[in-house]
Amino acid sequence: MTPGPVEVDPRVLRVMATPVLGQFDPEFTDMMNRVMEMLREMFCTRNQWAYPIDGTSRSGLEAVLCSLIEPGDKVLVPIYGRFGHLLTEIAQRSGAEVHTMEVPWGEVFDEEEIIREMDRVRPKIVAIVHGETSTGCMQPLTRIGQACREREMLLVVDAVATLGGTPVDTDGWMLDAVIGGTQKCLSVPAGMAPITYNERAERIIQARKSVERGLAGNLSEPSERRIRSNYFDLGMLQDYWSPKRLNHHTEATSMLYALHEGLRIILYEGLAERFERHRVNERALVAGLQAMGLSLFGNPDCKLSVVTCVNIPEGINGDAVRELLLQQFGIEIASSFGPLHGKIWRIGTMGFSCRKKNVLHVLAGLEAVLIRVGAKVHRGEALQAALDVYEIPS
Known part of the structure; x- marks a missing residue:
């Protein structure tokens, strides 16, 4: 009865014991496609990209932030608990100029207060936690997304604690990228981080991917715009999760079985x-x-x-x-x-x-x-x- 990890549904544990398929076996790639479809429903989105990052929830946060942040980018992080500080650290490590705002733990922000700070700082990205397990508080997000659209900013949301337990309306709230976790409300073991992002975020990822192509394969050639992580490069991961199936890493097969079953159970129950x-x-x-x-x-x-x-x-x-x-x-x-x-x-x-x-x-x-x-x-x-x-x- 902790805020995560929680009990794993016995049906999820059972499917993890099934034989391991090759990552390009047609049966397995069909499962990948079904997982993407179910994640779109979970995230309440029509985004093309909705897939898991192999790793615990933090891997999803790192993948999204390091793929979107270029050195010198301004990032605004409203902090109302421990995990706002985590977003700050990841953004700093990605080379961002981070601006923070804080309220006492046990409170959240008035959305207009965040919007006023957006106007003052003019960040490229606003990164915020939806549900703070350290304080038991949940930040309203109904107006910040639209404000980001109007100002051509991106809104990145940590929904690790809320996905599957309370509404996360990606499209309705105009969230540009959202990160979930398996070990909390999805009742799947820790080890995957479902993410989704829209075309606005993808344009940045693709632009940085074009820079990498321009390096003609010479990875020693410096480029400030190149995504610094190979494992967490969303441009490369897109190719793996697309019909191209370009090999990027060995997929965590049994964890995908678990996520597939966990999502199936949730959607059968009904959101x-x-x-x-x-x-x-x-x-x-x-x-x-x-x-x-x-x-x-x-x-x-x-x-x-x-x-x-x-x-x-x-x-x-x-x-x-x-x-x-x-x-x-x-x-x-x-x-x-x-x-x-x-x-x-x-x-x-x-x-x-x-x-x-x-x-x-x-x-x-x-x-x-x-x-x-x-x-x-x-x-x-x-x-x-x-x-x-x-x-x-x-």
Whole structure:
């Protein structure tokens, strides 16, 4: 019950044990095409390019940013948690002139505030996190994309925590590039990073690819515009995922089986139904925690529906509670980072882990452990409050 990695759906684990096909076997390339089709539906986009990067979620962030950022480009990163700092570091390592803006952890930005800073900085790229698992907050994105279009800027969004658990409307919100992750709401093992990007982003990638062609194969010849990474070069990866099937790297075959099955399960459930399931289980968890006498961290108006952050009661050792919860009940919840370390717990309700049984289990276990360590809680009320939520007609 952490904000990732979460439990892997047993059906996904089963397909990972099937025989490994060659990466150019027609059956396997057909699966590649189906994965692209399903990712377009997941990302709510008609983009031509929607495919996974082989590697954990960070590989997707690096692939997109290093393929779009040229040395000296201005990049604006609004930071409201740990992973905004990660976007900043990746952009800096890609040679960008990075401008940041920050709000206290537990809050998000007013979109107009970001747009005003865009007008001041005039960046090529705005890079932002959609759902911050470090703070349990979710940034609204309904107006920033259109503002970027009007100013000829690109909007790159880290949707690692939100894809598959809450709406990510790539086309409706006018997002230029979006990065997801497998180990959170998709309930697939860590090891792939689904991405999508539109024609505006592709034009930059293709322009940089043309520079590489101009090098006539001489990779020692300097070029500031050449994408610095070979593995994360989206121009080369496009050729691999296109009908050309130009060899780039050996595909992570079993991981693609897993992603294909995970996406199939999600789309069979239905996106609307899946998002509602996450909302209901979140409401039950929150109701139970508050009935127990615990308080939530962060502004409730911007709460991330798949992660709930709980203030650790004063005088209670948060790590000791987590250890007892794991040892006695087999339940893992998370601590947090930076200024929030030792101050909050983070409980995930993501993907396959987002089930009524799990919510009731974590509430019962947490109450028992808190009583054990001497915390004052309202005994017996948490489960009743959660059950009240579940009994409300949908």
